[in-house]
Amino acid sequence: MRFSHLATALGATHLAAASVATTAARGPYNETFDQYCGNGRTEGTLTVNGKKFSYYCDVAQGTGSSHYVKLSTPEKCMDVCDDDDDCSIAVWDRSLGQCWLGQPAGTRVPYAGRMVITELDPLASCQESLAKYKPGPPTCAASDRKIAEVNDTSFYIVCGQVPSTMTKQEGVFNNLEDCLRLCTTSSACSFASFETQRKLCYHSSEDFVSTKPNPFPDWDTGVKIPR
Numbered sequence: 001m002r003f004s005h006l007a008t009a010l011g012a013t014h015l016a017a018a019s020v021a022t023t024a025a026r027g028p029y030n031e032t033f034d035q036y037c038g039n040g041r042t043e044g045t046l047t048v049n050g051k052k053f054s055y056y057c058d059v060a061q062g063t064g065s066s067h068y069v070k071l072s073t074p075e076k077c078m079d080v081c082d083d084d085d086d087c088s089i090a091v092w093d094r095s096l097g098q099c100w101l102g103q104p105a106g107t108r109v110p111y112a113g114r115m116v117i118t119e120l121d122p123l124a125s126c127q128e129s130l131a132k133y134k135p136g137p138p139t140c141a142a143s144d145r146k147i148a149e150v151n152d153t154s155f156y157i158v159c160g161q162v163p164s165t166m167t168k169q170e171g172v173f174n175n176l177e178d179c180l181r182l183c184t185t186s187s188a189c190s191f192a193s194f195e196t197q198r199k200l201c202y203h204s205s206e207d208f209v210s211t212k213p214n215p216f217p218d219w220d221t222g223v224k225i226p227r
């Protein structure tokens with residue numbers, strides 16, 4: 001936000017007198033800062049008016065303006081920026097809630113207690129939507145699909161589906177993970193399906209996964225991902 005726009009903002013549009021009164025920052029805003037940057041977090045995303053932005057912790061960056069407004073949260077700071085076509089970066093400081101607005105100038109540099117908020121990094125939104133495909137424990141929840149790892153073997157977890165041909169396995173299986181673990185020991189096993197009511201484990205050597213939704217709610221299946 002350029003100075004002329006800042007003047008506009010401080011006038012009638014973004015920061016009407018009433019809103020200044022309720023958002024006037026006193027500081028320090030350590031608790032607010034820690035909500036975003038506590039526990040050593042270095043970056044994340046925050047949402048303003050349903051729109052996501054990337055933020056970076058304990059860094060500062062030039063905005064082309066030395067003027068600031070005082071706002072008590074990074075959201076309020078980015079909200080003003082989002083309203084202005086000439087603003088694409090907001091910098092917020094926890095000490096007094098200073099909010100600098102403008103265009104990025106130079107690179108981000110370490111600065112304790114300050115946050116840089118910008119347009120959503122495309123990688124951040126990608127990583128967020130990929131999160132459910134990251135390896136995790138093999139569980140079936142609703143029709144979630146995700147990657148699980150058992151004994152260094154990855155499985156694509158498909159809920160409520162079974163391959164059309166499969167062989168019942170002998171043994172005691174408490175959960176899908178037990179059934180998948182046995183599957184890791186056999187190169188012929190490409191699917192492992194666990195029946196959750198009777199705790200039965202079936203293996204299959206098929207190489208096809210149906211896209212049909214959940215016809216078998218009691219079945220959790222892992223499809224081995226070849227290395």
Ligand SMILES: *[C@@H]1O[C@H](CO)[C@@H](O)[C@H](O)[C@H]1NC(C)=O
Pocket residue numbers: 028030
């Ligand atoms: C806020 O955090 C800063 C930096 O850690 C510290 O110097 C200051 O004393 C804190 N203020 C309050 C009120 O906790």
Ligand SMILES: *[C@@H]1O[C@H](CO)[C@@H](O)[C@H](O)[C@H]1NC(C)=O
Pocket residue numbers: 151181184185
């Ligand atoms: C799988 O992991 C178990 C321990 O969790 C281990 O006893 C077993 O030897 C492993 N099997 C393979 C094939 O790596």
